[in-house]
Amino acid sequence: MELRIQHLNKTYDNGVKALNDISLTIPAGMFGLLGPNGAGKSTLMRTLSTLQDADSGSATLDGINISENKDSVRRVLGYLPQDFGLYPKVSAYDLLDHFASLKGISQSKQRKEVVEALLHQTNLYNVKNKHVGGFSGGMRQRFGIAQALIGDPKLIIVDEPTAGLDPEERVRFHNLLSDIGNDKIVILSTHIVEDVADLCNHMAVIRQGQVVLQGQPLPLIEQIADQVWKRFIDKSELALYQQEFRVISSRLISGRTLIHVYAEDQPAEGFTPAHANLEDVYFAAMAGLLGTSAATTTASTANV
Structure with a gap:
């Protein structure tokens, strides 16, 4: 089928x-x-x-x-x-x-x-x-x-x-x-x-x-497992971080803003590795950081 x-x-x-x-x-x-x-x-x-x-x-x-x-x-x-x-x-x-x-x-x-x-x-x-x-x-x-x-x-x-x-x-x-x-x-x-x-x-x-x-x-998910970093910031700093880093998502947690940044290495002091999930894959793809060319091998293996 x-x-x-x-x-x-x-x-x-x-x-x-x-x-x-x-x-x-x-x-x-x-x-x-x-x-x-x-x-x-x-x-x-x-x-x-x-x-x-x-x-x-x-x-x-x-x-x-x-x-x-x-x-x-x-x-x-x-x-x-x-x-x-x-x-x-x-x-x-x-x-x-x-x-x-x-x-x-x-x-x-x-x-x-x-x-x-x-x-x-x-x-x-x-x-x-x-x-x-x-x-x-x-x-x-x-x-x-x-x-x-x-x-x-x-x-x-x-x-x-x-x-x-x-x-x-x-x-x-x-x-x-x-x-x-x-x-x-x-x-x-x-x-x-x-x-x-x-x-x-x-x-x-x-x-x-x-x-x-x-x-x-x-x-x-494994493909980006070591390329997603997280940090809590002040909400007022979000625009600045978006200009300086490849921020793929942000959310409020207990009144604090948590951002996820896509980078091969630690983007700056204060960032720690995030536990990557499918949401990170999705946001990275929507931001143009992941594409079909990067997933060709995976897609071929998956017969998709």
């Missing part, structure tokens, strides 16, 4: 170039597409899910051209968009049964088995008769995954699935995604670094419609 994306480009009528020569090879398993809002993630997800066409380039799923064989791809596709509408006065069971019917499961007995299994899998069986309009945000997202899993799809795309969830629901949703299985391609599109760190064995960072980094999280 493999999804191959080659030189995808998309420019909207307003002149925004949402995809700029995107190329990725995505194997089975969890794949994280990480980037800020407006980076082009949702455009790529809509293109892969057959909802819109790219201007040029191609995407193939196990050799099937997605834009030329949309019906074939939709039969093996599960999609949870960032924003999806539901009929608020319909119960979870009835709505999922309706989606299963639309997906081609025509026999009522088989459909009942599928719907009940999915409600159990997403921990919604006890509220199956509740109107989905009364669901919490986390319950809605779990219902979204349930409808995406109808028909045992080979390709599952989830776009910003944990945005707005409380910590408990986020953990529950992570557990649900991790149980989907390694025999499917699951693309997790998000701006939340922790989602990718917790779930994905392969990843890419996208910025302004371009892939700026790709590889496996752990090797990418």
